[in-house]
Structures are given as structure tokens and as C-alpha cells.
Amino acid sequence: MLFVESDYDFACHHVTPINAFKDGGCSIAKAREARERWPGRFQVYAGVDPVFPEQALDSLEQQVEELKPVGLKLYPNSYKADGVIGWHMDDPEIAFPVFQRALDLGLKAVAIHKALPLGPVPMDHYRMDDIDAAADAFPDLQFEVVHGGFAFIEETAFQLARFPNVWVNLETTANLAVAKPGAFERVIAGLITHAGDGALERIMWASGASVIHGEPPLQWFWERFKFSDEMREREGLPEITEEIKRKILGLNYLRMHGLDAKVLARNMEGDEFSIARSKGKAKPYETTLAKGLAA
Template sequence: MLDGKFVIDGVAHAYNVDPSNYAVQPTAQAITQMVYAVAGGNVPPEYAVPPEKWIRDWSTDEVTNLLFRESATDFAIFHPTPIGAYHDGMTSVEKAADTIRRWPSRFLTYATVDPLRGKAALEEFDRQVELLAPIGLKLYPSSWTKGYHEGWRMGDPKVAFPFFERARQHGIRTVAVHKAIPFGDVPMQSYKVDDLDAAAAAFPDLNFEIVHGGVAFVEETAWLLGRFPNVWVNLEGLSFILGANPRTFASLLLGLCSVGGPLALDRMVWATGAMAAHPRPLLDAFARFQFPDDLLANDGGLFSSVPQISEETKENILGRNYARMAGLDIEKLAAGMARDEFSGADISVPAYSTTKVAVV
């Protein structure tokens, strides 16, 4: 817990970014370098990882240790990825299965597919439902299935809607989509958020979780939050900005509230993307975070202003909002982890000391 607040990390990964896993070049190398720079380029010295120790195949043990032995995280959502520029998708479905099998008291997971694979992807979705019992579906707006980049849109009735329908059939309530941060030298169009309104309107019973929401397209995302009660923002990406520049983070957060006002904060969920970034300094930064007074005084909210962030709002963002979105019971989660192997861990250990980064 962080200052008595239950922490659910909405995105955890175990990347395999070793060059031997690159299926499409130079795309995979460019993606790897971009993620390394975005997640690890502006961190305190004690959290800096040299590229030769980051650009490799990360194990599920390492990610689990970062979260529960080296930070105040209590629970996490493991996201496999279907990024075809890598042989195994960058974070394999097999790693997701391993994670929930070994640490069921600490993880749930999402399924993930490439919609441009059509019927084969729907069949793969069904397979993952049996394998993972996922609580969400994670999508990426880029495909490299044919060996080159193709983008697709969340509002496409032929490409995207069949997967939302299948999610409904499987009882899955949340569809998460990577937005705002383009993967390398690809067109930006499919990473915009102007396709979410059609999806949210057509499937009002599903939650649409914008991963990296607010890193770009702040005004457009604010209008989505203001218009659609089933649109949520996952703060992976914004949490990197918080760690590097809290004032910029504050400005972006206020921008996301510019239409819906402070109620928009009730649909924001915490995420660090661990292992892309170390979760501890980001959590520590959020524990200290306050809106600068001068930004509040000049809050450009279109319809209402945002008050200073409260400890209750922080508690909601850190865990209670995600639990409400996903239908989880925090008290039951806490009871399930009370006596597991991570209970009582000394999380003040040196950064990365429980991972291969520490190996000389």
C-alpha cells in the first residue's frame, strides 16, 4: 500500500526486446529504442538502467519483483501484446499465462489479438479466454502481420466491432486500446482518439480504456471523458511524465478535466507499465503530487474548475477507480494476498536489486 492506499497497477509487461526477437526490421529496433527513451530517459540516477541491461528478454519473475518487492504496488493487470514486429508479440501470451498461474493473488490479465487477422484473431481470442480467464481485451492500432505496417480504427464496424461483440459474449467488460504514443516511424492516424466515440456509442455496456490517454490529444480525450461515461483513461505514459516533470503532468491532468471537470478524475486509473519503468519513483511522485497553485488559479476548464487534489482522489486513482471499472472487490483482493510470498516485503531495497539488472 501507498500511505494506506491500495494500489492497482493497470499495466504490467514483461517485454522481450532482445534483438533476436525482432521479426520486422528496422521497426522492432525503433520501437524498442523509443520505449526505452520514453520510459527510462528521465529518471533519478538510482533508477537509470543502461540500454544493454534493458534491451533484453525480461522474465515474469523480474516484473513481479519490481512490483511487489520493490514498490508499494498491491495488485497488477498483466498485459500481453500482439505487436507483430516481434516474433512473440513483444510480451507473449505465454508469459501472461505463467504470471496468473504462479501469482493468482497478485495478477489478473487481459487477452490480446491483432484485429486485422480477422477470423483467426477471433479464434485466438476464444483460445485466450480459455487459457487466461481475462478481465479485458487489449488492442493496438497497428499491425505488422503482413511484414509491413497497417493501421486500423476502433470505429470500424468490419474490423473492430466483431471483437467488441465477442468480448460481450465472453462477459468481458473492458476493451483497452493503446493510443497517443505511435510505435516508431508509422502514421499517427490510427493513434488518434477520434475513433473512440463511435465505439463508445455503439457499445455503451463496454468500458473503453484509453491507454496512454492524455500523452497526446488532450482536448479530444477530455471531450470523450465529458461525453461518454464508458470512456476511461489509463495513466501509463502520463505517469512517466509525472516522474520526470510533475508540473507538466499537472497541466495535462487539468487539461483532461477541462470538459468534465473534477468528475473526470473518477475515470482515471493508475499504471506504470512496469517493467518499462520502475514503479517506485512514479508512485513516490504521485504520493507527493499537488496541483501547482498558479495552474489552479488559471485552470482553463471549459465548464468547471478543478480543486486541489485530495487524498481521497489519489486513493481512487491508485486503485478504487480500476476496481469499479473492472468489478473487483479491493477487500477481497487484500485478503487473498495477506499471507502470500510478498506480504511484508521490505520494499526499500535498492532499485532493480531483485532483477537481472543487478547482475554484474
């Protein structure tokens, strides 16, 4: 879907610790397989549930040893048989020990699911306020707001303005580019209006595959996205150049993790996806639908 049917080259695989799903949503075993089979195409974020602190810290150490992750993925809700429990990023007893252990283990980033509630749960834990204290207490960690801008645009923008270690991951938000392009334009404009042009250095595209196919939003963004002249004049917005688009589509993410685009490109040369793409990009689901039905 990403490497043959789309123009994506490199991916970050998140272990998802949502215990309401059979394997958490995306298991450690799947992350291990992705890293082992395609080391030139994937890096990995570990995933733990901070509500269970001892288990979370032990699992994090195990995943660091097994997966060699570069970051940590967290969800603000924990799902148990008797209900849903939420936690906050500024909790010194639940969250901070996990952040400290991640830092001690050499991880660079903490990705936190925000803005987009997972089902009929209280919105409180999906708000942005609690990121402030975390970003301030752990300046050496990069806090990646997943689904950033889908809601709480102004709050997110002010965090981008105040904390140099807060980043916005456009997973799901990016899909507005096709479904509701006007809404997507307002999201990006809102982030820049309050945070300034520097926000464009810490906004990162994400496909969200395989929930939604990544190619249509990517193609729309690269070929068509720009601010209208009216909006630029009214809001004082910059022109969205190809250079800015390249940063959002990958260069910002590589810079956050200290990765070299040329080195990554060399590592992909001659792999199975490069060979398949050399024959021409496949249409969405052309190479994946039959496999999915067979499974």
C-alpha cells in the same frame, strides 16, 4: 519490481499482439504463468490483432478459456513483413466484430493503445476520434485509453465528458510525473478542465513496468502532486486530496472491474511478496537487476 521494490499491490497483465516481436511483445504463455503462479496478484487482459479477423476471434476464444481474462488489449497498427497496416476503432468490419465477441465472452473492458506512436508510423491510427463510435455502439464495454493524455489531451477530455464508458489509463503518461512534472500537471488539469471533476472517477494510474521502474513516479504522485494555487484559480480546478489520489492509484480501476480491495488484500496475505516486503521495501532494481543480467 512492482511488489517488492515498489508500493504496488495488484497488477493487470496485458497480452500484447504485436507480431513484429518474437512472442508478440508479451505472450499468452507469460500471461498464463503470471496467473497460475500469483493468482492473488494478477488479472489478465487477452490480446488479439483485429486485422486478421478469423484468427483474432479464434484466439480470443482460446485465451478466454485458457487465461480467464477480464479485458482485451488492442493496438491500432498491425505489423507484417511487407509493412505496417493501421485500423480504426469505428470500423464496422474490422473492429466491431471483435468488440461484440469480447462482450459475448463476458469481458468487461477493451484497452486500446493510443496517443503514443510505435515507431515511424502514421499518427492517424493513434488519434482519438474513432473511439466515439465504438463507445456509442458498445455502451456495456468500458473503453480504456492506454497512454491517455500523452497527446490529444483536449480530445480525450471531451470523450471523458461525453461517454461514461471511456476511461483513461495513465501508462507512460504517469512517468511524466518525475521526468516532466509540469507536463504531467498540465495533462491532468487539461482532462479535468474540459471533462469536469467527474473525470477524476475514470482516470487510472499504471506503472508501465517493466519498461520503466514504477516506484519513482508513484512516490512523487502520492507525496508531491498537487495543482499550484495559480493554476487552480486560473483553470477552476479542484484540490487534489488523498481521497482523489487513492481513486486514481487503484480504486477507480477496482470499481471498473467490480473488485473489492479488502478481498484482494486478504488474497495477498502471506504470499512471497508480502513476506519480502515485511522486511522493508527494496530499492529500485535491488532484487531484479542481478536476475536480469543472469538471464
